Amino acid sequence: MSTKGDFVYAWASDAGMAERGECGGAVSSLLKYALKSRMVDAVLAVKKGVDLYDAVPTLITDPADIDETAGSLHCGTLLLPKLITKYCNGAKDTKIAVTLKGCDAKAMYELAKRNQINLDNIYMIDLNCGGSVSPAQARKMIAEKFETDPDTVIREEIDKGQFIILTEDHEHKGIKIDELEAEGYGRRPNCQRCKTKISRQCDLACGNWGVIGEKAGKATFVEICSMKGAALLDAAVKEGALDTCEPVPQGLIIRGKVENAMLKLGEKCRAEQFGNLGDGDDRLKYIIEKTSRCIKCYQCIENCPICYCVECSTKKPHLVPPGEVNPPMMFHLIRFSHISDSCINCGQCEELCAMDIPNSLFMHALQVEMEKMFGFVPGINMDLPTLALVEEPTERNRLSDTKDDQIFNIFA
Amino acid sequence: MSFRYVSTLCPFCSTGCSFNLVVQNGAVVAGGPYHRSPVNDGKTCPKGHYAYEMTAGKERIFTPLIRKNDSLTECSWEEALACITTKCKEYAGTEIALIASAHATNEDIYSLKRLAEILITDNFSSPAAVGIDASAGSIAAIADADCIVVIGNLALTHPLAARRVANAKDKGAKVAVVDTYLSPTTKLASEFIQATPGNEREAIRKAADFIVGENAYVLFGISAGDAEASIAAAALEIAEEKGAKFFAFPAQSNGRGALDIGASTPIDAVIADEKIKACYIMGTEMGPVPAEFVVVQDAFLSVSAQNADVVLPAAVFAETEGTATNAERRVQRIHQAQEPPEGVKPHWKIVVDIASALGEPLGYETPEDIFADITANIKGYEGLTYASLEKDGHLISPRKAAVTVGPEPVKVKTNKKFPLVLSMVPTIWHGFGTAGTLSKNCPTLVQEVPDIWVGISAEDAQKYNVTNGRNAVVISDTGELTVTVKVMDGIAPGTTIIPAMRMGNICACEVTGRRKNCAVRIEEVD
Structure with missing residues (x-):
């Protein structure tokens, strides 16, 4: 047994x-x-x-x-x-x-x-x-870095720090993942993190x-x-x-x-990728600039494992005016505020983004900061996320009753 | 409990994105990403995301209709076919026109070409026949460009092609955009050149100075100007002058295929041909068609269908097998995800049945039979099979760009009565032109922009006393339309924009007629 x-x-x-x-x-x-x-x-x-x-x-x-x-x-x-x-x-x-x-x-x-x-x-x-490689990226990498026709590959794997391919002619080729990823090939950025x-x-x-x-x-x-x-x-x-x-x-x-x-x-990859985002205002500016290309395809929402609402706030006209492309930053702020505490870094919002906005990088960076603040680690057990510690009406009543200005005061 | 993914091609623009349809109990219930897609890497724009909704579109038709006592009445397939065959025999070939949808499959279009041969007419056209045909290799390769000039609002008309412009920009490419207003496409650019109706070619010439580098591209989207071919010719001219690759993106998903197959008699000439007395329309909105006898086969009750003599219910993209050829001239497979509803047939099958009723059977049992004929007769398609297309489709080598120079662009003449220039512009939510029938049958797309609007500069809004968010009436010499006013940055004073959309009684064409530009005045209404 x-x-x-x-x-x-x-x-x-x-x-x-x-x-x-x-x-x-x-x-x-x-x-x-x-x-x-x-x-x-x-x-x-x-x-x-x-x-x-x-x-x-x-x-x-x-x-x-x-x-x-x-x-x-x-x-x-x-x-x-x-x-x-x-x-x-x-x-x-x-x-x-x-x-x-x-x-x-x-x-x-x-x-x-x-x-x-x-x-x-x-x-x-x-x-x-150990991480996955998106199909288009894998084919591009095999053609360009392995100088091999991707259609002749019968097996690929990651082993001992190398990305290895085996061709129809039983030829093995391996290249170090570090080397591939330094040049922008290799695993998805979220897999790297x-x-x-x-x-x-x-x-x-x-x-x-x-x-x-x-x-x-x-x-x-x-x-x-x-x-x-x-x-x-x-x-x-x-x-x-x-x-x-x-x-x-x-x-x-x-x-x-x-x-x-x-x-x-x-x-190491986290330090590097999050580092490139800059801090404070610089990070915010970068996020605003990158998300400004959004064409509102809704694929980030549709494929996010944290999104589950039947009525999505991004479709509420008083928050995000319908039909407007590019949508205002509020569209992205809604996602950040609703998802970031529980983001599990699956990368779908980035991989499926029509305009290649590094959504997953932004969301994951926020999640890591929130984890430092509140200690909540998403996806490992059935513990509820930080924000679930308070219920909005109760919290509003508390703020109004006590004249407190500390939102979500978990120490109270 | 079951579900399966079936990969298909988007029926909207010519980028040629693939995605999955989710099938449960034999019916399409959703769309899903196809990560392995050769063109779009699993990504889609909103139209691609919600295209599946049209399978349950509210305007779908399920039985043949025939005009009796001036109104369309349900009838049997036999009655409809009998009427068509009888009528067809009354007209000479030169009196008959056949117009193929450029959103239909190659097989659908090829079958219609065969019907045109049976009816002995050269009037075989499609809305893609605007005199522009230019592909320049793979769309993905645009990401490696060092300089790109975009003409038109590619981010809204062909979003996943615009993605490649964004990719190139991120890698350091210079990007210039020529467009009517400060559109989402211009956000991808370092240089914006404003074009106004009539001066498009001058604006394009200005962009020529911008082209440098070894790997430059000129990308021609859908022009906001009339005289599209002439504008495209100017774009081609600067590309050739500077050794840049030239890409023209058809508005329709299979615009390239329609031309390859030969639905290429200029559409404007067919429309203007007064000899034409009978018109056969396959799945495309042409508005009310004035011919004596009009047959429309369509999945939806389009305006053309509402005004037709016989209407035949056709399948949507999700219900058909076949192929389509995208802007880069990649032939890709469309897989059937669900059976057409009872009484509804795929376009090719309807044509096959008509040919048989005319006593000229085509001998096609399946779309694959038709594809075999295509590969035997159409240049570039030689040797292809459905099996060979499964993986990445087949990218036909680029050909020399072909642009037929048409009428010169004309400046819109404004006057005291109509002081503003109005240009029709694309939106991402509505299929451009004939694809409007598809998008208006996708409720999520409609919900985003349920009403028509007019975009105006703050200066003109003040001058003409209209308010952002309030209703106004736009009036031209053709007609008028009540719209919501949108005060927008990046619209030049003296110009206004209106989305190209047709929904129910809403159609920008109420004001513009058959043009893309005209002079208007705007008045606030209560």
């Missing part, structure tokens, strides 16, 4: 699945087992679309279809949780297993806090993530870091992060879907080192 805090190497019992899947196909086997055994009604994962740069979200109810999702897609820069809220009724009446990157995992919690997702009905499978590499707020955290020895490349390192995760893993092993063994002790150390190195890199 496994328990929270355990580590195992795991791989698919089925040889075909072990071959098709990444690192022994443990995740695919777990998903397939969850579906077959009716522990879940559906699996939400990504499958390969037109090529390996195309990650397509797919909701699966037939266990046989899990095979389509086997393998890694590092250009999958999607955010799955909002699809659960929009198209699966927030898992309120169905049980779903879902694969998640760090940002996805954090989004799940923030949506759950806002009653948009019922986490009780969800099995969260973390896929350790990310410090959620292994999301332990999931039920099971799965990846290839720390798999060494004879199982290297043939097994997945699984960290059991909840009793729910332990139960799924145990059942899959018991029913013969999955094989496991103890991890090599040195593997555990290596995994820790990889994670730490990634976190340090994240810290």
Whole structure:
């Protein structure tokens, strides 16, 4: 019997699945087992679309279809949780297993806090993530920096600080991520700033870091992060879907080192990116200038895992006059004030911005400042955000009754 | 519980953005980003974002209509087809015109071309046939330009192409914008050159001095001026003079495809041709058409349809398979996301049925059959297959720009009675020109600008005694329209702007007629 805090190497019992899947196909086997055994009604994962740069979200109810999702897609820069809220009724009446990157995992919690997702009905499978590269950017980088036709690449991955590609002719090429990113290529800017590499707020955290020895490349390192995760893993092993063994002790150390190195890199990127924003007035001026290009496509709002209001304030005429393009700064101020306390740095608002406004950078910079002030860390547990400490009518009454001018005085 | 993503192409402008349609229980319920899109990297403008809403557009038609006792009455497909075939035989080829929508698929347009052949007429046109055809390689490459001159309000007409101008600017490119007013596009520029009706070519000449560098572009959006081709010719001239690449962006999503296929008889000539007695219109708003016998096949009850003799209900973009060719001449796939409603057929299928009823079957079972004919007969499309287009579509190599010089731009003559120059300008919320039918069937887009407005300088607002936010009536020699006044920065005194939109009884054309500019006066009303 496994328990929270355990580590195992795991791989698919089925040889075909072990071959098709990444690192022994443990995740695919777990998903397939969850579906077959009716522990879940559906699996939400990504499958390969037109090529390996195309990650397509797919909701699966037939266990046989899990095979389509086997393998890694590092250009999958999607955010799955909002699809659960929009198209699966927030898992309120169905049980779903879902694969998640760090940002996805954090989004799940923030949506759950806002009653948009019922986490009780969800099995969260973390896929350790060193960052993802947007499809267009990946293709451009492979063409320009690797001097390789992106259509001839059959595999890409990030390993040992390098972005590595494998071509049809079995040629390996690797370039240091630092070098790529210094020239504006590489992972999405928000991924560069990310410090959620292994999301332990999931039920099971799965990846290839720390798999060494004879199982290297043939097994997945699984960290059991909840009793729910332990139960799924145990059942899959018991029913013969999955094989496991103890991890090599040195593997555990290596995994820790990889994670730490990634976190340090994240810290460095934050310092650099936030530093470039300047401080105080300079930062504000920069934000005003960049956001002034906005064409009000609403994609930042539509795809933000923190936005959930049916009636969005940006569509209230007394706040933002309808139809005006470019919209006034109030449009962006509404977003900053509503989102920044809980921004989980998923990057969608920037990646999908029609005018390439670095929205995610601005929002994340604000979130980090607020975290320093209030100590609230979004996405790691079910704690409510700072601003939820007060309710507006109550707070207004308090201000009026006490003549206090300290808004949101959490010490009172 | 189920949902799936189906990637498709935006039916609005010619940038050629792709996005996903979200399908639940067989029906389109939302749009979603397509991160792998080759043109727009998953991003869209508001029109792309809300385009899915038109599948449930309130003006959609579901049954054929036929004019009886001067009013349109529901009828069967058989009755409608019988009427069309009988009538078609009454006219000589030269008396018949066929106008294709440049928002329809290549397959739709090609099938109509075949119908034109059956009816033995050269009057085969589309609203894209304005005498301008110029692509210059990939839109994405504009981001690497070192100097760009934009003519027109690209940020509102082709937002995701304007994004590339912003990218280039961020990388240090010099950007100049020639536009009617200080528009959102001018915010991307370091240099703004104001054009007024009649002096567009002089303004463009001024921009020539600005072009330097090895990798310069001249981007021609939709002109706010009449005599568009002449204005485009001036733009092409400065591009050629300075060795800059020249790009002209059609207003319509498949404007380039329509021309490639041959719907290229100048649209103005077809409209003005008094010999034409029968007009067949595929999915495009032409206003009331004066011909004796008018057939309209459309997804929506357009003004042309309301005034037609026979109306045939057609599918929207989300209900059809096919291809379209964007401004950079990239042929891309459109995937069907939902079945057309019962009784509704894709454009190509309607044409196929008419050809059969005329006793001249085209032999097309699927859009792919038509595409095979396109690849066999249309230059640049050789060897393409649906499968080969799945990934990034196919970018046809740039060709020499073709601009037919038309009538000279004319200065708008103002006088005491009509002292102000009015120019029609694009908005991001309404499809330009014929695409207005599409946007007005997307409620979220309509909600942003439900009413028409006129933009005026503070100086003129004071002079003519009108107030920001209040109603005023705009009057020209053609007609008048009640609008909301918007006092705006960046509008030259003596000039005013009005959005090109057509919704219900609202149409800027009430004032401008068939022109984009005219002289007006403005009076406040209660």
